[in-house]
Amino acid sequence: MSEKHEDWQVEQQRVDRVVEEINEKEEQLREKVGGVKGEVIGLREDFFEDVTVNMDEPDDVMETYSSIRQQAELLGERERSHKQFYDQLKTLHRLKNSPYFGRVDFVEEGEQEAEEVYIGVASLMDKQDEDFLVYDWRAPISSLYYDYSPGPAAYETPEGEIEGEMTLKRQFIIRNGEIKGLFDTGVTIWDELLQEVLGNNANTQMKSIVATIQKEQNEIIRYDKKKYLLVQGVAGSGKTSAALQRVAYLMYRYRGSIQADQIMLFSPNPMFNSYVANVLPELGEENMDQTTFLEYIDKRLEGRVSYEDAYEQLEHLLTSQKDKEYLVRLNNIQYKAGLDFKAVVDQYMEQLTKQGLIFKNVKFRDQTIVTKQQMADYFYNLDAAISTPNAMQMLSDWLLEQVSAFEQAERKKAWVEDEIQHLSKEEYLRIYHKTQKGNRGNQDNFDDFQLEQQMLSKAVVRKYIKPIKNKIKNLEFLNMTAVYKGLFSIEPHNKPAQWEEMVQQTLASLNEKHLPHEDVTPFLYLEDQLKGTNVYTKIRYLFIDEAQDYSPFQFEFLKKLFPYSRMTILGDYNQAIYAHNVNAPTPLSEELHPEGEVEKLTLLRSYRSTKPIIEFTKGLVTGGEDIEPFNREGERPSLVEAEDAVKHIEAVEQKVHSLQEKAYETIAIICKTAEESRQAYEALKNNLPVRLMDKDTYTFEKGLIVIPAYLAKGIEFDAVVIFNASAEQYKDEIERNLFYTACTRAMHELHLLSLGQRSPFIEEVHPETFVEELLKQ
Numbered sequence: 223m224s225e226k227h228e229d230w231q232v233e234q235q236r237v238d239r240v241v242e243e244i245n246e247k248e249e250q251l252r253e254k255v256g257g258v259k260g261e262v263i264g265l266r267e268d269f270f271e272d273v274t275v276n277m278d279e280p281d282d283v284m285e286t287y288s289s290i291r292q293q294a295e296l297l298g299e300r301e302r303s304h305k306q307f308y309d310q311l312k313t314l315h316r317l318k319n320s321p322y323f324g325r326v327d328f329v330e331e332g333e334q335e336a337e338e339v340y341i342g343v344a345s346l347m348d349k350q351d352e353d354f355l356v357y358d359w360r361a362p363i364s365s366l367y368y369d370y371s372p373g374p375a376a377y378e379t380p381e382g383e384i385e386g387e388m389t390l391k392r393q394f395i396i397r398n399g400e401i402k403g404l405f406d407t408g409v410t411i412w413d414e415l416l417q418e419v420l421g422n423n424a425n426t427q428m429k430s431i432v433a434t435i436q437k438e439q440n441e442i443i444r445y446d447k448k449k450y451l452l453v454q455g456v457a458g459s460g461k462t463s464a465a466l467q468r469v470a471y472l473m474y475r476y477r478g479s480i481q482a483d484q485i486m487l488f489s490p491n492p493m494f495n496s497y498v499a500n501v502l503p504e505l506g507e508e509n510m511d512q513t514t515f516l517e518y519i520d521k522r523l524e525g526r527v528s529y530e531d532a533y534e535q536l537e538h539l540l541t542s543q544k545d546k547e548y549l550v551r552l553n554n555i556q557y558k559a560g561l562d563f564k565a566v567v568d569q570y571m572e573q574l575t576k577q578g579l580i581f582k583n584v585k586f587r588d589q590t591i592v593t594k595q596q597m598a599d600y601f602y603n604l605d606a607a608i609s610t611p612n613a614m615q616m617l618s619d620w621l622l623e624q625v626s627a628f629e630q631a632e633r634k635k636a637w638v639e640d641e642i643q644h645l646s647k648e649e650y651l652r653i654y655h656k657t658q659k660g661n662r663g664n665q666d667n668f669d670d671f672q673l674e675q676q677m678l679s680k681a682v683v684r685k686y687i688k689p690i691k692n693k694i695k696n697l698e699f700l701n702m703t704a705v706y707k708g709l710f711s712i713e714p715h716n717k718p719a720q721w722e723e724m725v726q727q728t729l730a731s732l733n734e735k736h737l738p739h740e741d742v743t744p745f746l747y748l749e750d751q752l753k754g755t756n757v758y759t760k761i762r763y764l765f766i767d768e769a770q771d772y773s774p775f776q777f778e779f780l781k782k783l784f785p786y787s788r789m790t791i792l793g794d795y796n797q798a799i800y801a802h803n804v805n806a807p808t809p810l811s812e813e814l815h816p817e818g819e820v821e822k823l824t825l826l827r828s829y830r831s832t833k834p835i836i837e838f839t840k841g842l843v844t845g846g847e848d849i850e851p852f853n854r855e856g857e858r859p860s861l862v863e864a865e866d867a868v869k870h871i872e873a874v875e876q877k878v879h880s881l882q883e884k885a886y887e888t889i890a891i892i893c894k895t896a897e898e899s900r901q902a903y904e905a906l907k908n909n910l911p912v913r914l915m916d917k918d919t920y921t922f923e924k925g926l927i928v929i930p931a932y933l934a935k936g937i938e939f940d941a942v943v944i945f946n947a948s949a950e951q952y953k954d955e956i957e958r959n960l961f962y963t964a965c966t967r968a969m970h971e972l973h974l975l976s977l978g979q980r981s982p983f984i985e986e987v988h989p990e991t992f993v994e995e996l997l998k999q
C-alpha cells in the first residue's frame with residue numbers, strides 16, 4: 223500500500239461530502255419508498271372498494287370491467303415505482319460503502335479546465351441534479367480510465383469521438399466511506415490495485431472486476447460492431463470476467479430495450495453457474511439466463527431417448543483400452559462433429575422429403591387407429607411445395623381428426639359401460655363435477671339418466687384417448703430413432719476411412735435404443751429439420767463460454783436455435799478437452815463464421831496465477847511462449863515422484879497438510895477422471911476432510927475437494943494438487959489440454975504428485991520452472 227498521498231486528506235473530504243449527499247438522498251428516498259409501499263398495501267387491501275361492480279346490464283358489465291382495469295393499472299404503476307425506488311436505495315447503499323474507485327482528470331480539446339471524473343459502480347448526481355458526483359463505470363467517459371494513462375486520450379460517444387488530454391489518473395480503495403488506498407498511475411502502468419486484488423484468496427463466488435478492468439478487456443466489454451465477437455484468451459486472462467461485465471454493460475447501454483431475460487449464457491457446467499451467480503447482482507443488475515449445453519439436451523431428450531452425455535463420453539475415452547474399438551469410436555466422434563457430416567444429414571433430409579420417413583402406428587390398446595403406412599401415404603401425398611414441418615403439422619391435424627372419430631365410436635363399446643359400472647365413488651363425483659362445470663348454463667341436468675350415461679362414457683373414453691392426442695400434438699408419431707438409423711444407409715461423399723465399422727458401431731448402439739453423445743446433436747438437428755425448431759426468438763445476445771469445447775456441428779445447431787442473437791464466443795484452444803476438437807476447428811475459428819460479420823480479439827495476459835505458475839504452465843502447450851504472466855510473485859510449482867501407491871497417498875496428504883497450514887480457503891485435488899477422483903477420495907477420506915465433486919454437484923463451496931479436471935473448467939482455487947501427474951495418466955495428445963486445464967486452475971500454489979514416472983508433458987517444460995521434491999520420511 224502506498225504512503226499517505228499528499229491529496230489524501232482532500233480526497234477523504236470529498237468522499238465525506240459524497241457520503242453525506244448519499245445519506246440525504248437515502249433519507250428522501252426512504253420516505254418515498256415508505257409512502258409508495260403504504261399506497262400499494264392500501265390499494266391491494268381496498269381493491270374492490272374503489273371499483274364499481276355492477277353486472278346487471280351489458281353496459282354495466284363493461285363499466286365494471288374498465289373500472290377494474292383502471293384500478294389494476296394504478297396498482298401496477300405504484301408497484302413499479304416501489305421497485306424503482308427500492309432499487310435506487312440498494313444502489314445508494316452500495317455507493318455509500320465505496321462511492322468510487324477511480325478518478326481521471328480530462329481536458330477536452332478546446333477547453334481550458336480539466337473535468338474531474340470520478341468513476342464508481344453507478345452514477346450519482348448532486349442535489350441539484352446538475353453535475354455528476356460519480357459516473358457509472360459503463361458511461362462513455364469512463365472508458366478513459368480503462369484505456370489510457372495520463373497523456374493524450376479519447377473516448378467514443380454516440381455522437382463521435384472526443385479527444386483531449388488526461389492530466390491525472392487515480393485509483394482508490396474505499397471501504398465504509400474511508401479511503402484505504404490511493405495510487406496515481408504514471409505513464410508506465412504499475413497496477414497496484416490489481417496486485418492487491420489478485421493476491422487475495424480465491425472465492426467460491428466470482429468477483430466483479432470493474433475497478434481493474436484492463437484495456438484489452440474493456441474492448442471486449444464495449445464491443446458493438448459485428449454480429450460475432452470471438453475472444454481467444456489464454457487460461458486466466460479474464461474471459462469469463464469480461465463476459466459478465468459485458469452483460470452489465472449491455473444492460474446499461476441499452477437500458478429500456480434490452481432486459482436480462484434477452485441475454486443468455488451457455489456455461490460449461492452447473493457448478494460454474496453458481497460460481498458466477500453473484501457478479502451481476504453485485505453490480506446492481508439482474509442475472510441473465512444461464513444454461514449448459516448438457517441441460518438443453520436433457521430438456522429435449524429426457525424420458526424419450528436414452529443418451530450418453532459429454533462427460534460420460536469423455537470418461538469412456540479416457541478410461542478405456544486404446545484398442546481397435548476405441549479408434550473406431552474416435553473416428554465416429556471426430557467425423558460426426560464436423561460439417562461434412564452435417565452435409566450428409568442435409569442430403570438425407572432432402573431425400574426424406576420424397577420418401578423414407580418412418581412413423582409409428584397410432585394404437586389404442588390392441589386396435590390400430592391409423593397404420594404407419596396410412597400416415598406415410600397421407601404425408602407423401604401432400605403438395606411437395608409444403609415445407610416438411612408444415613406437412614408434419616398437417617399430418618398431426620389429420621391424425622387428431624381420425625382419433626376423434628375413433629373416440630366417438632368407442633363410447634358405445636361394452637368395455638366403457640363396464641368401466642362406468644366399476645367407477646369408484648370419488649371417480650364418479652370427479653367426473654360428475656367436471657361435466658357439470660362444462661355444462662353450466664345448459665338446461666339439461668343429471669336427472670336425465672341417458673344424459674348421465676353419455677357424459678360418463680365420454681369422460682371415460684377421453685381419459686384414455688387424451689394421452690394419445692397429446693402425443694400426436696407433440697408429433698411423437700414420427701419414429702425418430704428409426705429415421706435417424708436410416709441416415710446410416712447413405713454413403714457419404716467424402717467417405718471417411720473405416721466408415722463401415724463406424725456405421726456398425728453406431729447401429730449397435732441405436733439398436734440398444736441408446737444414442738452415443740456424438741449422435742446427439744445430429745439427431746436433434748435432424749429432428750428440428752423435420753418437425754420445425756423451437757427457436758429462442760427473444761434472445762438478443764448469446765454468450766458461449768468455453769467455446770473451444772463445442773464442435774462445428776454443435777455451433778451450427780446453436781446458430782439455428784438463436785437466429786436473432788449477436789454472439790460473444792469466448793474460449794481457449796489450449797483448453798479444448800473433447801475428442802471432437804483435436805485438430806479440428808471450433809466456434810473460435812474465424813472460418814466457421816460468415817465473412818465480414820466476425821471480429822476476433824485475443825487476450826494473452828493471464829491474471830489468475832502467480833508468475834512462477836504461469837512460467838511452468840506455459841511450457842505445457844504449443845504456442846505457450848506467447849502467454850504473458852501478470853507480475854505476481856509466489857513459489858515455483860513442485861513435483862514429487864512416488865514409487866508406490868502407499869507413498870503416493872502419503873505424499874498427497876503431506877502436501878495438503880502443508881497447504882492447510884497456510885490458511886488457504888479453497889484447495890483442490892484435481893484428477894484426470896471421475897473414476898480416478900472416486901479412488902482418490904476413498905484413499906484420502908479417512909485422513910483428510912475432503913469432499914468429492916461430481917457432475918451433479920451444483921454448488922461450489924469452500925474447503926478441500928477432489929474433482930475431475932473437466933469439471934474444474936472455468937473455476938479457480940487458491941491451491942491445486944494434481945493427484946497423479948504420471949506418464950500413465952497424461953501422455954496422449956488428447957490428455958495434454960486436460961492436464962493444462964487442471965494446472966491452470968491454481969491461483970497461488972501448484973503441486974504435482976506422480977505415481978511412478980512423470981508425464982512426458984512435464985519433461986517438455988523448462989526444468990527451472992519447477993522444483994523437484996523428495997518425499998519426507
Ligand SMILES: Nc1ncnc2c1ncn2[C@@H]1O[C@H](COP(=O)(O)OP(=O)(O)OP(=O)(O)O)[C@@H](O)[C@H]1O
Nearest residue numbers: 431434435436457458459460461462463829830936
Ligand atoms: N482486470 C482484472 N482485474 C482483476 N482481476 C481480474 C482481471 N481479469 C481477470 N481477473 C481475475 O483473474 C481470474 C481469471 O479470470 P477468468 O476466470 O475470467 O478467466 P478466464 O479467461 O475465463 O479463465 P479460464 O479460461 O482459465 O477459465 C479471476 O480471478 C478474475 O477475477
